[in-house]
Amino acid sequence: MPMIRRPRRLRSSEAIRRMVREHHVRTEDLIYPMFIMFGEKKKIPVSSMPGVYNYSLDEYIVALKDVVEAGIPAVLLFGLPESKDETGTGAYDPHGIIQEAVRLTKKHYPDLYVITDVCLCEYTDHGHCGVIQDGRVLNDPTLKLLAQTAVSHAEAGADMVAPSDMMDGRVGAIREALDEAGYTDIPIMSYAAKFASAFYGPFREAAGSAPQFGDRRTYQMDPPNGNEAMIETALDIQEGADMIIVKPALAYGDITYRTKEQFGLPIAAYNVSGEYAMVKAAAEKGWIDEKRVVMESLVSMKRAGADLIITYHALDAARWIKEEQS
Ligand code: PBG
Known part of the structure; x- marks a missing residue:
């Protein structure tokens, strides 16, 4: 039998490989998460996330220059408050860290798209994403505070809010x-499919948001559950989510694929802190080729169906994308 089909024909040179390439990571797809705190002239490295910092507001504005110049269209902001309390009042304080950061961003870079993470865990002294009573996270009383937080972000000038609490x-x-x-035009990007993942470890160091007792398994999803993610997503869409986040990204490509197939709305894959830390650690040891591993990971998210990618690699990725094009 002569071999008529030879798939290798379309792989024989870089030119043809580029021509038949099905998916691309574009700089426009990237959302860069940043951690902001009060104070001045502070740029504190997050030890488990090389290249990621906690910025004071002035240093944050300096760092934004690179983000904007790289062509990254959006940032996702996380705040470290001055003090924490039982009900996370720093989250919805009109002069809280995020509210100030948003105002400052819009003053310096009015066209940069500002997305804010809406959650209480960085602001509560117990580190949970909601109000606590007798060691349990109360759902309904938490909703009011989350709503208040989202409105305060919109008032400060946020373009989009991203609730990550899973109430x-x-x-x-x-x-x-x-x-x-009056903020009918502010979209909600909900962390609809957010799993109780061990991959968030380094983030909790960065944001100082580790729960002081127990874990998040009574509100974030159980990692083995795929159908449940579809139910969560359907509910969020019914309630008004404009876009959804799948989180983490790498081990959850099936969830990205299924949500895209089933719901078709824009999806952001969140390439989380632990995924970033693993790549950085192995690259530092010289065990992997960082650029290739990062770009392969990011394009796998696009292939799975993500429209956008939230990633700490955004600045590097934008630079590598530019190099490829030139
Ligand atoms: C807040 C929040 C977390 C992350 C994003 N928003 C931490 C958590 O749920 O424990 C994790 C992001 C990352 O790991 O990069 N609830």
Whole structure:
């Protein structure tokens, strides 16, 4: 039998490989997460995430220059408050760290798209994403505080809010509060499929948000569950989510694929802190080729169906994409 089909024909040179390439990571797809705190002239490295820092507001504005010049269209902001308390008042303080950071960003870079993470865990002294009573995270009383947080971000000038707490009904509560306050045009990107993942470890160091007792398994999803992610996503869409996040990204490509197939709305894959830390650690040891591993990981998220990628690699990726093009 002569071999008529030879798939290798379309792999024989870089030219043809480029021509038949199905997916691309574009700089426009990237969202860069940043951690901001009060104080001056502080740029504190996060030890488990080389290249990632906690910035004071002035240093944050300096760092934004690179982000904007790299062509990255959006940032996702996380705040480290001055002090923490039981109900996370720093999260919805009109002069809280995120509210100040958003105002400052818009003053310096009005066209940069500013997305804010809406959650309480960085602001509560117990480190949970909601209000606590008798060691349990209360759902419904937390909704009001999340809604208040989202509105305060919108008031400061945020372009989009991203609730990451995983309380039931929070997208609806936030939508209603935003609409009531006149922010009908501010979209919600919900962390709809957010799993109780061990991959968030380095983030909790960066944000100082590790739970002081227990874990997040009563609100974040159980990693083995795929169908449950579809239910969570359907609920968030019903409640008014404009876009959804799948988180983490790398071990959850099936979830990205299924949500895209089933719902079709824009999806952001969150390439989380632990995924970043693993690549950085192995690259530092010289065990992997960092650039190739990062770009292969990011394009796998696009192949799975993600439209956008939230990643700490964004600055490097933008540089590598530019080099490829020139
Ligand atoms: C806040 C939040 C977390 C992350 C994003 N928003 C931590 C958590 O849920 O424990 C994790 C991001 C990352 O690991 O990069 N709830």
